Amino acid sequence: MTKHSPFHLPRPRLTLAQATQLARDRFGVTGTVRELGSHQDRNFRIETDTATVVLKVSNPAIATVELEAQNAALAHLDSAGLDVPAVVVGIDGRAIQRVTVDGQNLDLRLLTYVDGHPLTDSVRLSNEQICSLGDVAGRIVRGLADFEHPGADRFLQWDLRRGGEVIDALLPAVDDDARRERLRRVTDAARQQLARVAAELRVQTIHGDLTDDNVVSREDVAETITGVIDFGDVAHGWIIAELAATCACVLYRSPQHPLAILDTIEAFAAQVPLTDAELTALWPLIVLRTAVLVVSGEQQVHLDGDNDYADANRAREWLAFDTAADQTAAQIEALIRLALTDEGAPVVAGNHPLFGPLEPAAIIDLSVTSAVFDAGSWLEPGIDERVAADAAAHLGHAVTRYGEYRLSQTRRDTADESITLALGVEVYLSAETPVMAPIDATVVVVDADTVRLEGGNYDLWLTGVDAAALDGQAIRAGTALGTISGAVGARSIGARHGTAIARVTVQTGRLRGIRPPFFVAPSSAVLWQRVCPDPSALLGLATMRPLADPAALLQRRDTVFARVQEHYYAAPPQIERGWKHHLIDTHGQSYVDMINNVTTVGHGHPRIAEAARSQWSLLNTNSRFHYEELVRFTERLAELAPDPLDTVFLVNSGTEAVDLALRLALTHTGHDTVLAVREAYHGWSMAADAISSSVADNPRALETRPDWVHLVEAPNAVRGKYRGLQSAPHYLSDLDGDLQTLAGDGRTVAAFIAEPVFGNAGGVLLPDGYLAGVYEKVRSRGGLCIADEVQVSYGRLGQYFWGTEQQNVVPDIITIAKAMGNGHPLGAVITRRDIAERFADDGPFFSSAGGSPLSCRIGLTVLDIMRDEGLQQNAEAVGRHLKRGLERLGERFDLVGAVYGTGLYLGVELVSDREDFTPATAVAAMICDELLLRGCIVQPTGDFKNVLKIKPPLCLSVASADHFLLALEDVLGVLTT
Template structure:
């Protein structure tokens, strides 16, 4: 038997008058309890379903109930495969079920996986039974294998288009399908959508929501009335949504199968597409124009008529409203229906998203989406303003130097930059298609509206404005003109125009630049003129749009550069194409975050900005301690480069100043500094120091740790997340001891140090018995790679005592957790109340500049001289020392250690509260701004939720937060942002994480 799948969104049908005697068509509008819109699910237990499947269909196995609005569905894991027992609502006529089966047979060969009816023990596909006085029809359906789209948090563009494609294929397949069972009364039939609203609106308890529903749906109904007579009618599926389709190629793949045909009925052809678009709205509420991709894919196979194009948007609005009132009514009627209750929030979200759009603009965009692409606008020889100097173009993109030092957040920055440029060059011109950093918003899950669809020209007032094309002048307001041409509208602002309604020829005077004294610079009055083209005739387009709609909007509003006598700017590099270039020359083993990463080209404090002007809170960059783009570091680097940069064998003051500062910060008796370029080099050098000083042969390190990539640093690293073969490839001079992980380790709890130390004693005895001597013990004072797990109380104290008793040195790998990151402590070892013999540091020291150090005692450093001099070509260079000093100055002057303590405590409390709400959160680790959130699928077993952690990080990226998984199971969210993180940004991260966890848990 083939595998089977349950339909997750069954029909909400009612029988015709002949099959449903309770609901006569003459009085259904006034019915309440016996209305066709009030259809409680059949009363049936899992035990009863098990018996029915066994006795009627000969199927046995594990039975699980699936969600449904108005039917009952039971998945049965049988030996021969998984099947679904569908128990239809008593109000659904048998002939309607026969129509559903017939439709499935009619669509065989459609190149889609579809369910099929399985006959019972006597050969019937529909079985009538009486259970507790209910006349119920049973069917058994085959399973459609695949990944349900409802389990996908974020629909890919491929899936959004695939929904439209599949809807069109089903419509085409059913175009010639006829069956008396499709002539049915169905509350999802949008021909009756207004009546459904009238009947069920009372079920919405909130008065404001009721009023909004009434206002919006009345407007949609009026629009439909104008075209309804011209809409095509045929048998349609009626519910091609994420509930009823599966993907065959994983979570992001195209749709491969349809799993439910419970709503097959006669209806408007375009209503099929409306239902699908409503689904896209609630799955992509932050990108409402994603429906245009669905519509374009549908129309490529089923061209829409003019009437259908006019009807589509009001039908989408009506569909979202019907979903809302039907869901509210179903929950009122059947308060145990968790499936219907869970759907309510997303249905309201879809309605709110739809009702917030401008209908005329959406209709125009729909028409444009299905039209053939238009060519670019060509030069006419009559520039609107001119002549303009190409050199006067100013850069307002994400990488513009005008936005350095956070100036992009200043109100009016674009205008000030343009006016300053115009004062020098006589005029200034902005770029079309530029993603403006000034439009970027921080600490938000919403897409920033950054793409400029027009050009701004700053030039002296009273300059003449020329008509570049033939057209009719429409004066919109005192400073806005629309020139209606043959192929497009030209929108101009900041212009005193000719008479309204005047017909002008290309090259004739259109008006002049309007004077604006507030723009005066150095005695010259300068005004701004905006130039924008649009193929949405008569509808003024926005000047800025979201990057997600760039492809369509740039077709709607082509580049007007040619009308200004300018050459269009080249397109922005595609991040995906750039990634291919990276892979062509950059060793792929050097991994990057995310499968489809944004192209990050600017940072400011704890924010990262991509080339489309989207901002992300950087929750993972412990390298950039004092924040991205810090002007003091930039100036320090510029200043030192202009003076000197060489190696430490030369004599210069910056080296002395920096090493003195580090020695002052180090705990006594550590007083001597080596400068290198990275944490790996620091660890490698520390191991050499210990081996040289002691003359011993063995280094002890803890499991699960990561210390670097060089031969020696990798040798003492045992994290299987960084090296899957780590535990089997350690050299003989390395001895691994149990990881003292107080949460996931062999012994649990912060008081578990004695147990770990007891095990360590056994290791030390075994090493001694083998004649091995210990040169060093190396460990992080906080388990950074595990997500900031604190060591058990007293663990390092006990270890250091044992090691020193054997003549070994104690190395604290502080590369990740030092430099004030823990808030209360500058050094991680302070949390354990110990002082190591050697400290290794890097990352935070240079704020992204390659800089590392080893701090130790003078006697340890001097012993190393016996092996010859040590030298690092760039370690300790004047530039590195200057930057290192500046980082320390900034940390002191801006109170970043105190900020790490305050914001870190606030953030950790927030994460712990999320742990109280969501079972996915197994534990919260760390202190200050080194935190970790371990995600588990089972709290009792503490089962790592690795796949969930990856999905959470991907979803957080879409909500403007960058975080990555860590730990041996890659299930811990590592949270180690720049120390300048604010409470506002921490709260944004907490809200985003709560939203993602809520979606996964629902």
């Protein structure tokens, strides 16, 4: 290659000041100017007092007639139902202005700005946006079908008719040897496939770059593309190349779901029906498009080192190519054809089931909710086979279910979708069982383990059947195929309980001659179940009923369950199983639970399950009866409490504990006012809500506090009135003023209540000495000090069992809940004997279920597990590791304003401006949605809903913490690109 190569197109050299002057001198336009991204040109957005326009400075290699073609195409598409730019003529009336800048002859154009949000603003493309891309690409092709202009006949680097030539020319720009070799190998195969049909592909003027960079959506219809903003690649080209460019965009925006391109293709084909040759050419062209993007990006960065736009695109372009290269070309082409031509149909039962009669009772459950997977057994290698073999040994045979999302296929600590959906049936039965052909077919012996029956409209794939003698023969339904062998090739699982058991897999497939996968991702379930319909009828069994739709279940919930009882996420996964610090949905997708401080010792703990089962089988009643578990549990809590707290009340929740604590204080002191901290949340009862002032939980909180509540300044050392851990004297000075005002009004202080760590703000540690100072001042006025430990106690802070230990104080009353029962409703108030006895003067206290034998047994088991498994120590070690990782992210990403907390009570405050500490509320919600898609559950908290609250089960592992950190790093990287 020489420096005159048509592929060497450095952008024009032009400063912002020069662009500003050119816009004024040539078009009479002035305003705020900023540069937009471009691969080989220069684009500047200018906001005037009356409108927004774009100054386009074309690469000197682009002929003026080509720019004229672009302008003409814009005018031609004016009636296509899309917003497209309009040409603004210069002061002299010409649409294209030729100027010379620093020795460069440049063409300038001014276009109107198409309003809307670029699709690149979306972190992830929705299904609707993916379809809309294909629809718009098709509409553009239709709109340009009769467009002709001499400037459209041009040499263009992006013209996929020259894709191989571009790759040959630019491949040396790829420095990495392995990548360069893979590019060559993959693109050579694509070019060979394309060469067979290239002469048959239709040619017309096309847009050439209908991608997320070049389309926008109005806010009122965010899921639908409403405008196309860049026509710099308008030229003659293959019609199918337009679609290939759009599909390549979908690949790099949805690399985890490459088959999403099928939605794009269907939408395009609804506008522009595709020929057989175009269907053959499409996938090779998608591969070539991704390769051209890669080599062009590498070349452009070599050539034009300050081109941040090209440099930022490189990672996603490589991602698109690698995703494409990982696919099987023949399978993708077959899927494309099927998507456009076949609606799918059920498999019809015949009179000759494969194995003779099978009992419905032999169908085993390997789903997410199956009892055989309790206590984490689903993680054991080969668990499905062992369960099936045991069932077969007792019943004579066992059958797995088609369309089942298998828990054994679930993968933890990964952002990738678990491949869980079974597209076939496995039959476990005794070796030497005869096998009958269930359909008329031609027998094809694929290998020693596999036979394919080519039927009328689908293939039937069998493994573990010896049919070598019939290879190549056409047979009728009912013909004996052979027997099930116990050999390794038949996937024998040996003898169970004295019976030799072998496994046979049964699967249908409409991709003729192409073996489908046995398991696929849930995101492509609809497609693959069309490709591989249920074969159960061929076994003489009823077809399986589809799994209930989580969205339909959510609609039922909203019909009968008060909607004020909110749920996480707009479209939540349906969670039906948990294990340790993981949650698993009905599709077998696993999520690291980073928010569940209710489940202290982890989900699905077998010791808690056994404790509940055992106690239920013995007794469950109320605490007015006399039984040992109550004594043992309350003794244990009193031992854990700091001196001199020695007396326990048992209730059902944190709200009840707080409510009771307030009554204790008001009764004991006879005073009339409770001091509560602003922005805190303490519960939902009348009393607990009265002292809660978080506007995130109640927008009218500050307007509706009753007279007996007095709010004091929130001691938020990061966002509060006074900043820093040394700010306690300032807050205490303000408290002195509050106390003087109350005294002047004749009001007396009954209690001060606060979390010892500012939980509602995301785990912010209180200023040093704050609680000691407050407690002293309150007690000097005859009040009691209540520590709301509902969220932060029970070893969650790692170094401290009680949150008040971090502040080196002992309260008069402690409220606890959440962690106590690991999800079972259990709460407590721990106080001094004199405070409890004074409360008795107002009559007895009783909670129907608080302190029941079941609750006490579970509470004791939780404490035993924490001790035996070292969970407080784990919270300290893993929490320290996790916080360091979060702080490192804060050093890299300006979105992270602060990292709070200790142990496994942490918070990440997200800000759009670090200097002003502006809450990034919308970004926080977006991050939570993106983390869910990467296998992590976290939610925002705080009055601005901009703090990620991180309070997982105390069994969180370092591996899962690292997965969360990597997922958060990935999301932050995407948002700041």
